[in-house]
Amino acid sequence: MNEVVNCPRCNELYTKNAFRDVCPKCSRSEEELYQKAYSFLRKRENRAATMERIIEVTGATEGMIHKWVRKGRLQPAQFPNLGYPCDRCGTIIQKGKLCAGCLQEIDSDLKLHDREQSFSQKREQSEHQRTYLGRRQD
Structure with a gap:
């Protein structure tokens, strides 16, 4: 059963489900950051970018990048300097x-x-x- 919880990022109430751990508004903003990070990393010269460089250019947080790698959205085989703790x-x-x-x-x-x-x-x-x-x- 879905439960109503506060979003950990913006503290807004939302119905938590198995697919999202943040509210729909924050989820859209995370998806935009993901697209920006993925576009940055797809360029050949940026594939070996460090975590700090990706954060600097895209505005994504380290936690977001770790989550994307853990979920398989960013593949370490393609981007060797990425990982998660x-x-x-x-x-x-x-x-x-x-x-x-x-x-x-x-x-x-x-x-x-x-x-x-x-x-x-x-x-x-x-x-x-x-x-x-x-x-x-x-």
Whole structure:
């Protein structure tokens, strides 16, 4: 169900849906900025432009450019200096949600956790298997 919320950019009320995270007026303005940025980047001499240069020329914000790259509207394969921040550490990446360093760290943490679980289970099993013999008194 759609809900009525305030636009994060202009604070105007609008009906939020799955396609937009801002009001229709701000969405139109973002689309105009996107077209301006895309037109700028399509020129051969601007394809390797830095984020700062794109912001300076088009007036788009860094967050908008990150959103366009994340959604696939601006392809890093065509524009190599574009990317968006890793969800965990903020390093600029061009695909996925996490950078290679964070993925490797999470993978090693999971492997360590599995080893600890295995060790703990083996220890519990060995404690249950111990048999104590006592002296029988006659």
